[in-house]
Amino acid sequence: MTTPASDARAGDPDGTAAGTTAGGGTDGGAGAPAGASTPAVGLRRSSLVMASGTAASRVLGVVNTALLGWAIGLTGEVANAFSVANKLPNTLYLLIAGGVLNAVLVPQVVRAYRRADGQQYVDRLLTVGVVGLLGLTLVLTAAAPLFVAFYSSFPDPEVTRLATALAFWCIPQVFFYGLYSLLGQVLNARGSFGPYMWAPVVNNVVFVVGLLVLVQVAGRTGEGDTAGDWTAGQTALLGGAATLGIVVQALVLLVPLYRSGFRYRPRWGLRGSGLGSAGRVATWTFLGLLIGQVGVWRISVVASSVATEGAAGNAVYDRAFLIFMLPHSLVTVSLATALFTRLSGRAASGDAAGVRTDLSLGLRTVGVFTVLATTGIAVLAFPLGRALFPDQPDGEVHALAMSVVALVLGLVAFGVWSLCQRVYYAYEDARSMVPVQLLMAAVVVGGTELGRATLDDRYWVAAACLSMAVSYAVGAVVALVSVRRRLGGVDGRRVLTLHLKAAVGAVLAAGAGLGLLALLGPVDSWGRAVLACVLGGALMTAVYVGVLALLRVRELRTLAAPVLRRLGRG
Structure with a gap:
């Protein structure tokens, strides 16, 4: 569970x-x-x-x-x-x-x-x-x-x-x-x-x-x-x-x-x-x-406190968060963990330039993956929900999909925030994160309460998910500013250029995915949902990787290196 x-x-x-x-x-x-x-x-x-x-x-x-x-x-x-x-x-x-x-x-x-x-x-x-x-x-x-x-x-x-x-x-x-x-x-x-x-x-x-x-x-x-x-x-x-x-x-x-x-x-x-x-x-x-x-x-x-039958409640929020965390857990955490030892060693020796280099590598490599994951999950949110819960009514699956889309909009920012946290911990400085955490919590609480005050209760969970996504964006920006001050920079031009190239690939991949869903027609069964997820995921990945390869995004190889090494040994 x-x-x-x-x-x-x-x-x-x-x-x-x-x-x-x-x-x-x-x-x-x-x-x-x-x-x-x-x-x-x-x-x-x-x-x-x-x-x-x-x-x-x-x-x-x-x-x-x-x-x-x-x-x-x-x-x-x-x-x-x-x-x-x-x-x-x-x-x-x-x-x-x-x-x-x-x-x-x-x-x-x-x-x-x-x-x-x-x-x-x-x-x-x-x-x-x-x-x-x-x-x-x-x-x-x-x-x-x-x-x-x-x-x-x-x-x-x-x-x-x-x-x-x-x-x-x-x-x-x-x-x-x-x-x-x-x-x-x-x-x-x-x-x-x-x-x-x-x-x-x-x-x-x-x-x-x-x-x-x-x-x-x-x-x-x-x-x-x-x-x-x-x-x-x-x-x-x-x-x-x-x-x-x-x-x-x-x-x-x-x-x-x-x-x-x-x-x-x-x-x-x-x-x-x-x-x-x-x-x-x-x-x-x-x-x-x-x-x-x-x-x-x-x-x-x-x-x-949601009272409308079939509307998103705690259980839907839990499942939306699981889907949101899946790509982060599979890739971002592994990359961040691998970088953390180097970050800690360089921070302990006073090598700010080395920490900056490792952070830049992490931000660019994680960015390549999280932009693709955001696009894929957002486009395939309903087919994914139908594949996971084939017996649930359409209304409930739509409620889940809406919450997933709102939450996954913060996936890229969450990756940035997670890597900035590793820098704080590398310097053994949990104290400096507290103001950022206060601001993020305020965004979550404020956005959640605003949704409850202004929207029908069937949209309260989606509003809460969106407020979380916004909080990650706020936290990522504030943390980057703070880390930039500490390190004398974060290689911002390279990081921004990578994310802009990834955004171009994501837009084209999303267009391809939406076009495929339109061709496949209504996702009204488990089999059609799985087919949409498999074909849509493969198509969007191919388009995204192809575009980034044409744009000469070298971080693609960094991200794929462990898999390529494994295949080479096999």
Whole structure:
């Protein structure tokens, strides 16, 4: 199953989550500094395994979201109730525990193995982390009704009741998110990168099985079914499957840990560990996460208050965000991660020119991909929605497509913002991002509330998605100005020239795609939707790549190099 806060089923290893990105969050930011401590050679050798694990997780995430829509619908009361309930553990972990773990404990785990008493120190860190997470999870689970009330405003109290019951099942995921993060970072510190990236695949498989069992036992939830029709058994199956996936995702890491020779002994005491100074970094990280959550909170409340039957609500927003994040997760995150080690090393040595060169390369290479992805997703939004949710009424698929188009308009800017974040973290400067995050959150909240005040409720989620896209654009511009000041430039002419050439290719590709859709006729079945997506995607990619090749865009080769190398070895 996927929610915005989980990207492609919860436990997203790169940390990209709506809980952080909406309103100007981190895109894995808190965890990014830890990556700077990982040996560059190990990262390069493991990049293929990590990338393949991420890709498999994303593909299964799409399968999950399609199955979830098939099992419980896309816009109904049950779908929206589950959306709020299963978003809570992602949001709460990220806000309360994730920032502390990533900014304080995780970097300490990486550094621990450089110490003479490294294993003992890791044992102490794990003991403190696990006990703290367990206590925190118990408190958060007990407060489930308060969180549901805070993050939703359902017109029908029965929907709130169902969301609360599901939240009691889902919030315990917080503990296992934290355990997954801690165990995964211990593996990374010991030079084993693959299991951390592949574990979410197991999570996805568990949830798929859970959904199939739910439908087999209780049947599918139809368009006319209400929250009041939902039984305690169905609640246990759905919420239990979602949480079991996170449990397995965390515990499966124990196998490679044991095989690596790691043996854990509970130990107490961290006096003199240096965590106090690390805690100051966590303070700014937490503040940035908190600011980002303001936008997420308003979107969740506004989306849950939609009363028109069949209109976009929380569940549609979740699925729109998944589609938006898919290209970012598959390509942008991988490229940004590969660049981060170099950025960090050059920033530490005072090589501003080197940081500028790497940032320019990242902005140009990511730009080539995100412009194409924006064009393809925007043109194929309805066929894509129909392919993912073949049994849903046209009105619901149109509601999803409208939200997807509004959100994907910010994809290019989101890539720019993500790369600028890597520069901030390379200089260990989370503080300077806070004003940018405040501005982005203000845009999200203001745009969402303006949509609610001026539009029919069937357009509220689309307005919220558009406000997020605008916030990414604002954040990208402000961050670029700030980074330009720090670095003495960002190679702006080359970056702008690349994006203008990409825009020419995108316009021509969009024209070709729209022409093909007109020739194919109405997309009224799953088969026609898949055909439109395959042919449209292939045609637009061919036109786009052809135009950029004619315009001599060298970044095309940079983007394709890993694939070409792989094919050459094959």
